[in-house]
Amino acid sequence: YGYLRRVEMNILLISEEGRSKEALKAMFSEHGFFLAQTLEETTDLGRVDLVVIGAGRATTFGSRLGRGVLKKLARYVFEGGRYLGICAGAYLALQPYNSETTGFNLSPREALDIGNWNRGCGDVKISWEGRPCVVHYENGPIFGGAPDGCEEVVAFYIDGFDDVMKDGIAAVKGQAGRGRYFLFGFHPELKETTRFMLEEAIYFLFRKEC
Secondary structure, eight states, X not given: OHHHHHOOOOEEEEOOSSHXXXXXXXXXXXXXXXXXXXXXXXOOGGGOSEEEEOSSOHHHHHHHHOHHHHHHHHXXXXXXXXXXXXXXXXXXXXXXXXXXXXXXXXXXXXXXXXXXXXXXXXXXXXXXXXXXXXXXXXXXXXXXXXXXXXXXEEEEESSOSSTTTTTOEXXXXXXXXXXXXXXXXXXXXXXXXXXXXXXXXXXXXXXXXX
């Protein structure tokens, strides 16, 4: 992970225990980072370069963190922070679909067909910036539409577990205030062949503008 090795950063990682969390910890291990399962309103986000929310359930994370902390995270990004959302972390950054997912909501997009969120787990094909890839998917969001120019679509599903997923949006990136975010509907960290996508996401989040 060439770019990751060149960047020193403190990372706040929130994820349920499991393969995804271990993979992310391994990737970020050579950078000092804070590892937390819960985030308090008193946490000093001024010391954090990147917030990552990964595997789990967005409703559980929202309930556990509380609306006050979610709004604090939103302020962190709008004031210049960086956010990486993977699966549940992407759901949480989309428009709210219940009270627990209200407060963060960086993206203007909605998760499509949320009533059928439990659509399947396994390998699926995507188009990553026009390049075909096989990624691991575990009930992540299918991103809805957004106003022109506010975000960039990075990936589409080529196939999937239902008609909503097929040809649906799989990953987006955008800017919120002075900060940036990158959202994955799938798990790039779970395959060696797709971890380059995380490096590209980090590059987008931290690149200097001309």
